[in-house]
Amino acid sequence: MKNHIHNLLQNNPMSLKQYYIFFVLVVFAFAKAYSQETPSKVLSKEEAVSLMLENNFGIKLANNQVEISENNTSILNADYLPTVTGNAGANFDRTTSNTDFGGALNQEGVPRPDIEIVGAETTRYNASINLDYTLFDGLGRYYNYKQLKEQYNLTQLQARETIENTMLQLFSVYYEVARLKENVIILEEALRVSKDREVRAQYQFEYGQVNKLQVLNAKVDITTDSINVLNARQNLQNAQRDLNVVLNRDLENKFQADTTVTFVNKLLMDSHIEQALQNNVTLLQSEKDIMISDYQIKTARALFLPTVGLTGSYGWNLSNNPASAFFPSTTSTSNSLAAGATLRWNLFDGGRSIIALKNAKIFRENQELAKEQLKQQVQRDIANAKGNYKNALAIYEMQTQNVRTNQDNFERSQEQLKLGQISSIEFRQAQLNLLNAEVTKNAAKYTAKLAELQLLQLTGQLLNVAF
Incomplete structure (x- = not known):
């Protein structure tokens, strides 16, 4: 060769x-x-959300908590039904006895002999069913049932908050995958341009139109662009694994993200912001806490009222008694049915009920204070998120225009390079300017979208909009 x-x-x-x-x-x-x-395969946003809701560990745990709270609201857990207990017992006794009459004479004047009974067996059986039912307990169980209902509603809101936080995490990673994918495309295009320039420079060098430096510059740029492509692809693969973790899928599951981004209409967003205090999930949870505190106060007051209940029982007894020295064996059976009413009024329990009521009132007041503090923080967060969103949109629009400008500059530089009017260094600078502008624009696009999602979460509309 x-x-x-x-x-x-x-x-x-x-x-x-x-x-x-x-x-x-x-x-x-x-x-x-x-x-x-x-x-x-392109993993759409809707598919990603569906997989998240189905597979994410945090959401599964939250849903299980909701199910537990729902079970607690059942009438079976509210003390409204009577309690029925069954009792049964059996006793066995085996006795050997000897009776000495101490020389006493019988009717015939003969000393009475000792009477010995060996293995005398006594058996007893009993069974009963008892019923207790509270007719009135000062409405304590009623308010306790209401409290369980509100606790269930609170758990649903907590699950919703978990879903919203997980969704933000999902899209932060999803859009990172989309951003890196677009960056790979941009960098691959830059590498293609550098390779074309190297081929052209080699042609020109072979025909004596340029010196060797032009070829070497192109080769250096190819190496740089190739490294950038490799790094971008590796970062993309890492981000894909991160998203698979959020979706609880195989880490090596390959997919592409949808790079299409649409923003919520401004008028609709303003409407969401106006209703934010009524829909914010954190404030809704605070309101549920206050309602639960109200029922706790009423439950504490119920301790001052009497409790009225009904009782009933049915019993059965069977006793087999062996013969003794003086009596023959006997068998007795009995049945009993009883019913009654009870009244219990705790007139004074040492003051514990009074303290419980006072503490419940203080706790309720603390919940009100916490809500006001939280309301102020949410208003601040919404104002900051709104400002961040508007700023991110403005930057995205500016970066979009910047890409157009750099695209025009690059195309003109490309034509001038072919005509030999600019050096390869000047062309490379135009290429880098376009590359940086496109990468920055991509980052601005997804930053603006994430800022919008954060604002939607604060307004309580994250789960109600299309992505």
């Missing part, structure tokens, strides 16, 4: 040039084919 190339060099230089160019093109073609990733 070396001799063949040497002969070409000595006898036909133009053939060697053609061979070199052909070799470079073939290498580039194979490199491009090797570098292309296997096409992956």
